[in-house]
Structure formats: C-alpha cells, structure tokens
Amino acid sequence: MSRASQASHALRALFLLTACFHSCDAQLRLASYYGDHMVLQKAPARAVLWGYGPEGAHITVSLSGAIQQKTSPVTVTTGIWRVTLDPVDPGGPYMLIVSSDNSSVTLRDVLFGDIWLCGGQSNMYFQTSQIFNASSELALASKYPHVRPFMAGLNLSETELLDLIQVQIPWSVPTVGVLTEFSAVCWLFGRYLYDVLKYPIGLVESCWGGTTVETWSSVRALQRCRSEEIVVGPRNDSLLWNSMIRPLLNMTIYGAIWYQGEANTEYREDKYNCSFPAMIDDWRMAFHQGSSGQTDLDFPFGFVQLSTCHKNSTAEDFPNVRWHQTADAGFVPNQRMKKTFMAVALDLPDESSPYGTIHPRDKQDVAYRLVLGARAVAYNETDLPFHGPFPKEVLSLYSSIIINYDQEVSVTPSKDIFEICCLRDQAQGGVNSHWVPAPILQWASNAVRISTVSCQDSGVAGVRYAWKDWPCDFKACPIYSTDHMLPAPPFIVN
Known part of the structure; x- marks a missing residue:
C-alpha cells in the first residue's frame, strides 16, 4: 500500500473513532452547531440535520410553523443519524422536533434564510466592540433579530474531526452582549445584506488570529501547491481545517467571506497565488459533498484584500500578497477564481489604532464593499458596480x-x-x-x-x-x- 493510501486509511479510521467518541453516550442529540434560534439554509437548497443517538434507533424530524413537514424515519448507524429536510422558503419562526423511539429533542425559534461562513485571521476575528462607533453599532442589535450569529470555539486538532470541539457563541438572537465578542466584519456584512434581502441571515464565525491559509486548508488542498509527500502525524498545516472547518461540512451554506493573508506575508508568500485559490476550490468541493450536494459546488466566496501595516515600509510583502490574493490577475472574478468577489481595503489605514496598525478599526467600509460584491456575484444584481477601476x-x-x-x-x-x-x-x-x-x-x-x-x-x-x-x-x-x-x-x- 502506498504512503498516500496509508494516510487516507489512517485518517478514515480516526474519523470513525471521533464519531464513536461523540456518540458513546448513546443519547439522542444534535451536532454542536444546531440549536434554538438557529438559521437553516432556505430553498431551493435543502437543510441537512445530523446528530447522535442509540445504535439502531429510528429518527424522524418534524417541522411546524408556517408549513408542516415530517421526514421519513432514518436509522442510527455507528451512533450517527442524518436527515435532509424538504426545501423551505425564507422566514420563520419554526419549531423543530427530533424524535427517536423513546425520546425527543425540541428546537425553537428556527429561521430559514441564507447562511454565510466567515473565516480568516485577526481582522475577521476583530470584535464589533473594537470598531469605530462601536457603541452606536452595538445599539442597533435589537433592530436585526433575524440576523443570527454563531461562533465556533478556538481549538486545534491534528486529525479531521466530525464535530466541533467547542461552541463559543451558540446560535443567538443578536444582543449587545453577544455582538461585543462577535466578528465585526461578519456582523456588519450580515446586517447590510439583510437590509437588501429582507429575510433571515445566519452568520457562522470560524476564524483565529495570526493564522496562515495553510492552517485552514486540507492536506488534499495543500498537495495542489507543492509535491511533498503526505505526512501522517502532527503538523501545523491543516490544524484548523481539521477542527474548525471540517466539522461544518454537513451544514448547508450559501456562501463564505474571508479576511486573511497578513500571516502569509511572512510564510510561503510566493505560494499564496496557488494556496488561496486551492483552498477555495477545496472548500467548495468539500461543503458540496458534505451536504450531499445541497451546498452549491461553486458557492460564492468573498474576501478582503489586505489593508495596511507599516506606514513607511519599502518591503513588498503586503503588495505581493494583495496581488496573489487575486491569483495574480489583479481583479476578481477571473478565470482562476470564478464566482468570487473582493473588497479592496488598502485605502483604510488606521495609524492610531490601539490594536496595532495591522488592525484598522473601520470595518464598516470593508463590509459595505463586500456586500456590493455579494449583491453582484452571489445574488446576481446586474449592472451593479461592485469593484474599483482596473x-x-x-x-x-x-x-x-x-x-x-x-x-x-x-x-x-x-x-x-x-x-x-x-x-x-x-x-x-x-x-x-x-x-x-x-x-x-x-x-x-x-x-x-x-x-x-x-x-x-x-x-x-x-x-x-x-x-x-x-x-x-x-x-x-x-x-x-x-x-x-x-x-x-x-x-x-x-
């Protein structure tokens, strides 16, 4: 057996062990990222639900609200059950009941809308309480009850996981307390998008400061940009893919936004024109497969081109990574990076930022520019200008x-x-x-x-x-x- 095949079998075995570990209590429950107040992906896609239960038990899922539906029974196999709902139009609230032979779990205040995944490093992690006019922005929380945040906990794993190790912020109706610790770019993007779409938006934050694109990429994606053999065992690459992206693959999502690249100005900078597009391609394939085809294979992917760091620097690391973020085309979408959109941020420096110049506080303009791109590329608003002159x-x-x-x-x-x-x-x-x-x-x-x-x-x-x-x-x-x-x-x- 080849070393690559051995690695594949080892990862598969670890995946199954993880599943068994999560289901060892043999109690009916849902995976970590389902709960009260959650948003599920609206029609025409179908939302996927999964969880744990007693081996051989029969599971049904019922939805009650503006419409009613009940799934056919599925059998718990290796401690795992999984169902796919029929398409549901945007709106809510709904009650969702998961029933087994002798127990049930009820989730309340469930909405259907579009789910956006927010990933990257510290400028995506940058909290709403830290931005310009933070008090005014936080005070608007109660006016957007249908924009729902969720945040994955910060955890590493040397192997691919089936479920999140930890949830930092469960699905929540937005409040000042919740948004204080939530990603500013993610929240503002969702809020501005809701102002246009007028239906629920689910925001899933999964990011970590100081991280490289390789950390968020699967071994499979990394192999596209270099030819070294797969190594089974501890590695820095893929650690956050394993623990904070791979567990989300079963979720049906609409799109993703990304703010990252600063860490790659000092690490494999010359590879970013390959590693970043490769990560996008791999996420698309993996979410499509993980949701049994419900997440689009070419789901829209937006990103923020790097802002600034050192005012009088003559180093070209930041300009080089900005260029590489577009696969060296200078603009998106392009032939290599289809159905992508970009927010340029090099004109938003913040010399007096108390969080360091690498962390500008103006995230409102960043989110606004991302939303223009989303409206044009993800929601097909024709004749909408969404990028600067090229x-x-x-x-x-x-x-x-x-x-x-x-x-x-x-x-x-x-x-x-x-x-x-x-x-x-x-x-x-x-x-x-x-x-x-x-x-x-x-x-x-x-x-x-x-x-x-x-x-x-x-x-x-x-x-x-x-x-x-x-x-x-x-x-x-x-x-x-x-x-x-x-x-x-x-x-x-x-």
Whole structure:
C-alpha cells in the first residue's frame, strides 16, 4: 500500500473513532452547531440535520410553523443519524422536533434564510466592540433579530474531526452582549445584506488570529501547491481545517467571506497565488459533498484584500500578497477564481489604532464593499458596480503612458502612487530591481496619463500602481470609481 493510501486509511479510521467518541453516550442529540434560534439554509437548497443517538434507533424530524413537514424515519448507524429536510422558503419562526423511539429533542425559534461562513485571521476575528462607533453599532442589535450569529470555539486538532470541539457563541438572537465578542466584519456584512434581502441571515464565525491559509486548508488542498509527500502525524498545516472547518461540512451554506493573508506575508508568500485559490476550490468541493450536494459546488466566496501595516515600509510583502490574493490577475472574478468577489481595503489605514496598525478599526467600509460584491456575484444584481477601476489597456507614448480603465474614474493628483521600471534597470537586475515614481500628468473620464521622463533614455519595462504596504492615507488614494467611490486595486504590468 502506498504512503498516500496509508494516510487516507489512517485518517478514515480516526474519523470513525471521533464519531464513536461523540456518540458513546448513546443519547439522542444534535451536532454542536444546531440549536434554538438557529438559521437553516432556505430553498431551493435543502437543510441537512445530523446528530447522535442509540445504535439502531429510528429518527424522524418534524417541522411546524408556517408549513408542516415530517421526514421519513432514518436509522442510527455507528451512533450517527442524518436527515435532509424538504426545501423551505425564507422566514420563520419554526419549531423543530427530533424524535427517536423513546425520546425527543425540541428546537425553537428556527429561521430559514441564507447562511454565510466567515473565516480568516485577526481582522475577521476583530470584535464589533473594537470598531469605530462601536457603541452606536452595538445599539442597533435589537433592530436585526433575524440576523443570527454563531461562533465556533478556538481549538486545534491534528486529525479531521466530525464535530466541533467547542461552541463559543451558540446560535443567538443578536444582543449587545453577544455582538461585543462577535466578528465585526461578519456582523456588519450580515446586517447590510439583510437590509437588501429582507429575510433571515445566519452568520457562522470560524476564524483565529495570526493564522496562515495553510492552517485552514486540507492536506488534499495543500498537495495542489507543492509535491511533498503526505505526512501522517502532527503538523501545523491543516490544524484548523481539521477542527474548525471540517466539522461544518454537513451544514448547508450559501456562501463564505474571508479576511486573511497578513500571516502569509511572512510564510510561503510566493505560494499564496496557488494556496488561496486551492483552498477555495477545496472548500467548495468539500461543503458540496458534505451536504450531499445541497451546498452549491461553486458557492460564492468573498474576501478582503489586505489593508495596511507599516506606514513607511519599502518591503513588498503586503503588495505581493494583495496581488496573489487575486491569483495574480489583479481583479476578481477571473478565470482562476470564478464566482468570487473582493473588497479592496488598502485605502483604510488606521495609524492610531490601539490594536496595532495591522488592525484598522473601520470595518464598516470593508463590509459595505463586500456586500456590493455579494449583491453582484452571489445574488446576481446586474449592472451593479461592485469593484474599483482596473486597467483594460496600457499604452506607451513618447515620455508618457496612458492607462485606460474599465470604468469612469475620479482622480486626484499624485507624484508617486504610480511607478515605472526602466528597461536599463531590467537589463541590469530584473524588472523588480528598481522602480521610480511616475507622476500623474493628466486624466480624463476613464483614463490617466503618467510621466515616463525617468526612463526617457531607455524605455519602460514595467508599470505598477499602489505597490506599497501603505500607499495612501485614509480614503485618499488618487483613483476611485465614480460609482460608490470604490478604490482602484493595485496592479503591475511588465
């Protein structure tokens, strides 16, 4: 047997042992992420429910409310039962009763709507109590009783788990107390989305500060970006996939949002253009399979492009990861990253953040930009501008370059936001060896002309925009869209 096959069999055995461990008490109960006040995925998808029970017991699930339904009995096998409800339109509340031969469990105030998974590291973990205008934002909690938060506990596992080890915040009707510790980006995204959709939104937070994309990726996904053999045993990679994502796969979800990448500026930065798209692909496949096809195989995935960290840094780690977040296309959706959307955040620095400059407090604009992307990509709102200007053509003229954008732009002068690399420098040390500022000379409704005087004796080998850790002050980058004032993302053309 190959080493890869041995690894697969070992993981399967550990998975079954985990299932047996969770069901050893032989009592009827649901998996950790079901409970009162929960949101289940609405029609046309079908919500999946599962849990534990006495071996051989017969389980039925009944739903009562605006509509009534009762599932056919299923048999508990290896301590596990699983049912799939018929599609339910958005709304509620419902009562859900899980019955076995001699016991039952009742869940109350159940809603049906769209479930969004919120993942990533510390800027997704960043709590609502920490943002600008936190008191005002928290005071709005009671006005959104149909936007329901849930938070997975922070736990590691060296093996893939069937269920969460711990629940930090069970499904809850939002209150100041609950939202104080809940992800600000996740909550604001759900709240803004509810304002548009007007039906329940379920928010599942599963994130951890300081973590790399590899930690959230399965071994299977990691193998797509490097060829080393699978190692059975302790490893840093996949630890949070095992404990905080793999257990959620049976849940039917609508989409996911993600804020992560800072940790990868210091770890496998050059692999992020592969590892991040590979993780998205793998999550989509795994949630689709885990929900027996109820979660779409191409469910929408939104993410936040990195904000800022060091104001005067000349290091290119943050710009490089921003670029890699788009699989080196500069924009999404693209051929490699279909049905994705991005919130650009490099114009939202926070020099006085008490949580460090890497943690800007303006999460409202981040969430607003994510929701624009979700409305366009996930909910098919046609003709909705949802991303900033991106070059569709770069023309080299005598002593200048014209960048034609894909939409109308609002421009303010800048001497150094654009940079060029001269052919003489490329010949001496590569295109990344020396970049010099290229001032903006003129602009039109959808074009910008920049100076190339610095390269006049040799010609231009490359052009880039906003290729700095901290390219501009708060909402003061020079190029925005005229619709919604969305910042132009960074780009590089060689």
